[in-house]
Amino acid sequence: MQRKTMKTVMQGAILLSVASLIAKILSAVYRVPFQNMVGNTGFYVYQQIYPIYGIGMTFALSGLPMFISKLVAETHSKKDKMALLSRVFVIMGISSLVLFGLLQLCAFKIAVAMGDPGLTPIIKSVSWMFLFSPFLAVSRGYFQGEYDMRPSATSQLVEQTVRVGVILMVAYWAVHHQWPVYKMGAWAMSSAAIAAIFASVVMGIYVYRARLNFWTPISQPAPWSYTTIGKRLLIEGGTISLFASMMVLLQLVDSFTVMRGLVVHGYSDMIAKSVKGVYDRGQPLVQLGLVVATSFASSLLPSLTTALQRGRHGQFIKQANTVIRMSMTIATAAAVGLIALMPEVNQLLFGNQEGNRILEVYVLSIIFATLIMIYNSILQSLNQFTVTIAGLGLGLLVKLVLNQRAVVSFGAIGASWVTVLALLVMTLFLMKQLKKQRLGAFKESFLFKLAAISIAMWLGVRLAMPFGRWLAFGLPPRPMALALAILGVIVGVLIFISLALKYQLLTLREWLMLPLAGKWLRWFKR
Template sequence: MQRKTMKTVMQGALLLSVASLIAKILSAVYRVPFQNMVGNTGFYVYQQIYPIYGIGMTFALSGLPMFISKLVAESETAQTKLALLSRIFVLLAGFSLLLFLGLQGLAVPIASGMGDPGLAPIIRAVSWMFLFSPFLAISRGYFQGEYDMRPTALSQLVEQTVRVTVILVVAYWAMKHQWNVYRMGTWTMSSAAIAAVFASAVMLYYVRHQHVKFIAAIHQPVDQTYSSLVKRLLIEGGTISLFASMMVLLQLVDSFTVMRGLMIQGLPSLTAKSIKGVYDRGQPLVQLGLVVATSFSSSLLPSLTEALNRGNHRQFVRQANTVVRISVAIATAAAVGLVALMPEVNVLLFGNQQGTGMLSVYVLSIIFATLIMIDNSILQSLNQFAVTIAGLTIGLLVKVVFNQWAVVHFGAIGASWITVVALLVMAGFLRQQLRKEQLRAFKRGFLLKLVLIAVIMLISVRLVIPVGSWLTAAWTPRMAALVEAVLGILVGVIVFMYLALKFKLLTLREWLLLPQADRWLRWFKK
């Protein structure tokens, strides 16, 4: 019976991971055709408000359901589960209603704070999604707590598919009928509420099919009071949700400071909006880089909890250090590879080389964001919630305090550097805390080897690009960029892997933890 339960849990976790991966890729990829259709200014309008959607989405999709599933798993009887969920629903409904009313009523001051009062209707459009968040969080959390990941996985895929479809259809329609960027932005942000309706319909089907009655259990007695639930929601649920939306929080700071900083610098409003739109190109690139970097390591993280549950601290330390080294190696390869190919990637995806410098700096975020996510998972498995919140707060303070100053003095590239510095500070703080737990992942010259390998890879990629340019001299810029990028990726992967094996960056045991490692390791050995 226990084996069957464990098998169900693992299958469910795999299903949810695959659905989450597909949704993340969808969420990153659609922005390329979207930007191509609406241009830099249209992309700026959308991206200014996107962080509000991103934070709400994280709470409803991953942060709160994960916390609620923990409460469900802790409850002993079905009645206790439902009674507990009904109280959490009341709390979340009250909070979501206040958030909705606040965004509706304060849309103009918020838009003015971003330096563009024209954004107010778009803020009001995105606020409607928060009305669906309580039901989505509760229902997803309930089924995850019952080890049934299908409803969450399906609703997640439906939600992202509907949202991306609406956004691209609206962008095409706006381009065809020459809508102004604010009207286009309002309709594209309405996709959040439309997608939430479809996701809620999926969850409602499962709730009715399983005869789950949240509201009927509201008068049932439970051990936890409303005040204790609020405390747990803020500390445990808040920690999970805030770290899941870490990059979006940094983007929210950008929404309030980059545009204003450029205008303080003396740029006209239209020019500042265009530059901010170019700066925002970095976000889908970082998002894709994080998907690549964290997808390999996420499969290794459950073994950490297992080692802790067995009381095997030595195994926990060894596995945690392994996860960190593998994740940072892959993230560095992805980030430096993007830096090396940024001129070609920029032309391929966005049609020109505008902002190549600031995008090259911005994608370095992949390295530190990956390290933070892994360290956060390790610290949370040790129940170190206060430490992770402190690290996040310090990093956000760096971004808030210095971002606008950096933009005024150095232009938009200043915001890129401050993002990287904020993440570096956050990562350094979390690393310091982990050293107290004897978790020292970077030793025996690991970082020096990694930097050396990355620099040689970057130089190798740039040296081979002229070959691609010569082969595609008569082609269109985008087709030429595609060939050059593919050639650069092939050379980058071969050089990085060859040097990583030669310098023994990772042990053989660590290499073999990666998917299909035995096959491609044999090829490289030849």
């Protein structure tokens, strides 16, 4: 029976992970055709308000459901669970109504603070999504706490598919009917509320089948008071949610500072909006890089919890160091590969090579954001919540203090550098905390080898480009960029893996953790 339960838990975890991965890829990929249709200014309008959606959705989709599932798992009888969820629903319902009201009433002031009053209707449009957050978070949290991941996975996929579909349809319609960019933005952002309705219907079906009722106050005393639940929601649930939306929080700072800074830098309003749209191209690139790096690492993290639960601290340290090293390796390869191919990737995805330098700096975020996510998971498994929040706060403070000044002085590339700096500060702070737990994955030899191999890969890819252009001579710009990108990826992978194996960057055991490693390792060692 216990083996069957564990099998169900593992299958559920895999299902939810796959659904999350597909949703993240969808969320990153749709922005490319969207930008192609609406242009830099249209993309700017959407991306200015996207962080508000991103933060709200992270809370409803992953952060709070994860915490609520923990509360449900800690509660035994079904009556106690319903009483508990009823109180959670009340707290979240009041919070969501307050947030909705503030966004509606203060939309103009927020838009002015962003440097563009025209954003007002878009802020009002996204605010409707928050009305659905309590039901989605509580229902998902309940089923996850009961080890049934199907409702969360299904609703997540439905939500993202509907949202992406609505956004692309709006963009197509807006271009063909020559809508103003702000009208297009308001309709595109309404996709958040429309998708939330569809997700709520899916969760409603599961709730109805399970005969749950947590939205009606229950006279049954809850295991904890409103005050206790509220504090835990704020501290534990907030920590999980804030770290899950780390990059979106940095983007929110950009929304309030980059546009205003570019105007002070000397650009006109129209040019500043276009430049901000170019700068925003970096976000889907980083998001895709993070999906590749963190999806692998997250599959190894459950073993850390198991090692701790069994009191095997030595095994915990060994496995944690392995996760950190491998995540660093994959993230660095992804970031440096993107930098090496940025002219081709920019041309392929966005139709021109505007902002290559800005984007090359921005994608360095992949390395540090990956490490932060891994460090955060390890520290939280050790119940170091305060430490992780302090690290996040420190990084956000760096971004808040320096961002607009850097943009005024250096243009949009200043914001890219400050993002990387903020993440670096956060990484170093969390790394220092991990050293107190005897976790020191980075020996000098490892970092030196990784840097040398990455530089060699970058050089090899750039040297291959003239040969690629000769082969692809006569092709239109985008097909040529695709051919060059494919060539660059092949050259980059061959150089990176060959040198990493030759100089023993990772141990054989670590290499074998990668998918189908046994087959391609034999090929490389010939």
